Amino acid sequence: MSDQAVTVSYLRSKKKYPSVWCPGCSLGTIMGALLRAVDKLEIPRDDIVFASGIGCTGRMPVYTDFNTFHGTHGRALAFATGIKMAKPRLKVILAMGDGDSTAIGGNHFIHTCRRNLDLTAIVVNNNIYGMTGGQFSPTTPLNHFASTAPHGSIDPPFDICNLAQGTEATYVARTTSYHVRPMQKIIADAIAHKGFSVVEIMSHCYTTYGRRNGFKDPVEMMKQEKENAVTLKSYEKKKAEDASYELEPGQFLTGVFVNDKNRPEYSRVYADLSARLREEQ
Amino acid sequence: MTSQQVKKLPVRVYEEWCKGCNICVAFCPTQTLELSSHGKAIVAHPDKCTYCGLCERLCPDLAITVRPRPTKNEASTVDSKEADDGKK
Ligand code: SF4
Ligand code: SF4
Numbered sequence: 001m002s003d004q005a006v007t008v009s010y011l012r013s014k015k016k017y018p019s020v021w022c023p024g025c026s027l028g029t030i031m032g033a034l035l036r037a038v039d040k041l042e043i044p045r046d047d048i049v050f051a052s053g054i055g056c057t058g059r060m061p062v063y064t065d066f067n068t069f070h071g072t073h074g075r076a077l078a079f080a081t082g083i084k085m086a087k088p089r090l091k092v093i094l095a096m097g098d099g100d101s102t103a104i105g106g107n108h109f110i111h112t113c114r115r116n117l118d119l120t121a122i123v124v125n126n127n128i129y130g131m132t133g134g135q136f137s138p139t140t141p142l143n144h145f146a147s148t149a150p151h152g153s154i155d156p157p158f159d160i161c162n163l164a165q166g167t168e169a170t171y172v173a174r175t176t177s178y179h180v181r182p183m184q185k186i187i188a189d190a191i192a193h194k195g196f197s198v199v200e201i202m203s204h205c206y207t208t209y210g211r212r213n214g215f216k217d218p219v220e221m222m223k224q225e226k227e228n229a230v231t232l233k234s235y236e237k238k239k240a241e242d243a244s245y246e247l248e249p250g251q252f253l254t255g256v257f258v259n260d261k262n263r264p265e266y267s268r269v270y271a272d273l274s275a276r277l278r279e280e281q
Numbered sequence: 282m283t284s285q286q287v288k289k290l291p292v293r294v295y296e297e298w299c300k301g302c303n304i305c306v307a308f309c310p311t312q313t314l315e316l317s318s319h320g321k322a323i324v325a326h327p328d329k330c331t332y333c334g335l336c337e338r339l340c341p342d343l344a345i346t347v348r349p350r351p352t353k354n355e356a357s358t359v360d361s362k363e364a365d366d367g368k369k
Contacts, residue, residue: 003338004346007343017298017342018298018300019342022300023301024304024341027341028342028343029338029339032343033338223307
């Protein structure tokens, strides 16, 4: 089967297509990579729960033929935690936007990282609240424009991967919507990882962000993702050659930053505790 | 173009799903694709296609498929293979 045919075979109903997403939106590309990653891992679709909150990214589970959960804004992780604790054998995957995961759901995000519950969070970072009308989000770069930042944002942005690392997620990686092949591989790795995994995908929203910030079209935004991504490997190599080497403004690192298989997974810890208490009774 | 000719193309675009975003056109390494006057991707230069599959993976709307790269002596068997694909 072609890549497209594999992807389409996971759609809930072809009638729902074309998607609601704007022309050139990266969400469809990301969903394709995710579906092919699941297919490669050969996980039965009934064993997967695909959950989301609100936002353009939150629409993703609507199209997919898994057990799906479309929750309230920012709370995808809270609901997913409940699902995973109740049925630890299920694979729980989440799609969240930047605002959804690090503003409204910021609290859930840091505590899920800390606990290391076996969930896979795909964080689509397009630097803006798209669906609600282009308000600036915690990842809107300084001095960039949004409907609520008509003179440029003055809020220093979050680096989502740093945030996940700082709160001790056990798998942390970043890629872009242009780099489809590495994206598919990283998502598969993250799903296979036993613990909380965060995959940040640098992506673009032309409609509410690009237009305001001088981009001509979605293609130009995707080109920038291609050009600004610096792999961790090449960064480390350059840094070893020249200690003063730094990323240029706008550039970002891609690759797997953390892959820690030693920290205990939370639902296991809970099951052990529960078994021990039963024995002691 | 007849449907027979369309079947022979290296790339197929599903017009109903294509939103004309231009991503496949811009990123195809060999400039095989173009946007038609009514805003849909078309396979303007089929002979240039290297079957790399990039357009298929990048298309946000799942609107493109790339046929498997034909082997050297496959030209004569392409049609029957496609007929099989059609049944699935
Ligand atoms: S990338 Fe897909 S939706 Fe965009 S123009 Fe090409 S075929 Fe159409
Ligand atoms: S398969 Fe590769 S070469 Fe052929 S049209 Fe698609 S991107 Fe271009």
